[in-house]
Amino acid sequence: MKSKNIGINTICTHIGEVEDKQFKGAVSPLYMSSSYAYEDVDVKRYPRYFNTPNQEALCKKIAMLEKSEAGLIFGSGMAAVSTTMLAFLHKGDHVVLPQTLYGGTYNFVVEEFHKFGIEYSFAEGFSEADFSEKIQKNTKVIFVETPSNPLMRITDLEMISRIAKQRGIVTMIDNTFASPVNQTPADFGIDIMIHSATKYMGGHSDILAGAVAASEEHIKIIWNLAKNLGGSLSDYTVWLLERSMKTMVLRVKAQNMNAKKMAKWLDKHPLVEKVYYPGLKSHPDHELAKKQMNGYTGMLSFEINESLNVGDFLKALKMIKPSMSLAGVESTILSPAKTSHALLSAEERKRQNISDGLLRFSVGIEETEDIIADLEEAFQKVSKMEKI
Incomplete structure (x- = not known):
């Protein structure tokens, strides 16, 4: 060959x-x-x-x-x-x-x-x-x-x-x-x-x-x-x-597609303050990403409304796993402040714009309808908890 x-x-x-x-x-x-x-x-x-x-x-x-x-x-x-x-x-x-x-x-x-x-x-x-x-x-x-x-x-x-x-x-x-x-x-x-x-x-x-x-x-x-x-x-x-x-391309392309759908959905959600995903036109580096990337990855981050408790939101998820690491075929989510960037001081995290409300989301290959349903149920459950 x-x-x-x-x-x-x-x-x-x-x-x-x-x-x-x-x-x-x-x-x-x-x-x-x-x-x-x-x-x-x-x-x-x-x-x-x-x-x-x-x-x-x-x-x-x-x-x-x-x-x-x-x-x-x-x-x-x-x-x-x-x-x-x-x-x-x-x-x-x-x-x-x-x-x-x-x-x-x-x-x-x-x-x-x-x-x-x-x-x-x-x-x-x-x-x-x-x-x-x-x-x-x-x-x-x-x-x-x-x-x-x-x-x-x-x-x-x-x-x-x-x-x-x-x-x-x-x-x-x-x-x-x-x-x-x-x-x-x-x-x-x-x-x-x-x-x-x-x-x-x-x-x-x-x-x-x-x-x-x-x-x-x-x-x-x-x-x-x-x-x-x-x-x-x-x-x-x-x-x-x-x-x-051997299956990396198939997996990654599926994750790319799902992540872009999830970024668009989260970007419109009333309980989400900001979405970080280079595939969104609102991302500051969108044009550069288009130039040097073939796809926008299966990774994104988003900040939930400050009225919501991050820990409660993560516990309310049923399918999406609050878990360390990323890029598996299953969707996982974590708080960078408590995991990947926990070794940084609060001041260092602030300098990097990593807030306590920031969540890093590794989108898997599940149907996006099921991912959305899990997130929405968690949003609704935590939102009601805050009103009590």
Whole structure:
């Protein structure tokens, strides 16, 4: 099969398979061994070196999906984020990041970087000026997250790539919320793509994994540190992840469609103050999202009326699960202030416009009529409680 121009569903289904040479099975065999021969072999395999048969095969799929030369898979999204950043940042270096970041990434930066002598600055907005003014002589990396978690802000990837390349800076993106289905940052010149593969790549709320895709040169730099930090993934989970990714496009497109319907419905609801979804024309980055995304994702956030109790609203839901994480086939919802951004101080959350009434909604593949019915019943129940 010529892999250069094949479609994304075909990549998900066929690229990165391990051939079953013995029994000719239709799916990849699973190699569970943690110990491999080292004499008279082409490759000296060791799980911590990210080169077992199942690991190597899956990395090919991830790399092709992100239009990159190579990939690595990790034990979690944060293992992928932390290893990749530390591979390119050393004592005396500086990194620029957006103010609105996933809480785990933000906490990693502010809690750990000073221990390594790494400096950092947060861009207060999303314009070229916002990022450019934070760049210093010792800036080595610009790290972005788009759409952002949880307010769904969009960063101009072409702009980030341009200002970085002018200065010899490496660019990184957390592409988790978009997935390669909705966004391929390499098309805009971004160097390194990072994912919490727990989310859309896994898609069934039963896998913990991270992924990185980049040039062979950049992956080698990351691998040199990764092999020492030991954030590799078990081969059974690798096998499960490959299985899950075969349906990623189908799942994500269904979630895109449902999320757009839900955003429009919530935007008109009298008990909803604001909806954050780049697919809405009212979103400040809607035109940019149209330009650099193929779909608007299955993620959105919304703020409920301040008269309603967030905890009571979540408890009133019956089908939608108040649950950590996101991007499973089932709809889930959470309060960022109590979960994903709980490590931030109240002041830091306020600076990022994360209110106590904000809810992050991961829309699943259920019929939207059923999702709407569950939300409406909860709104009505909590509204009556407040009037008593």
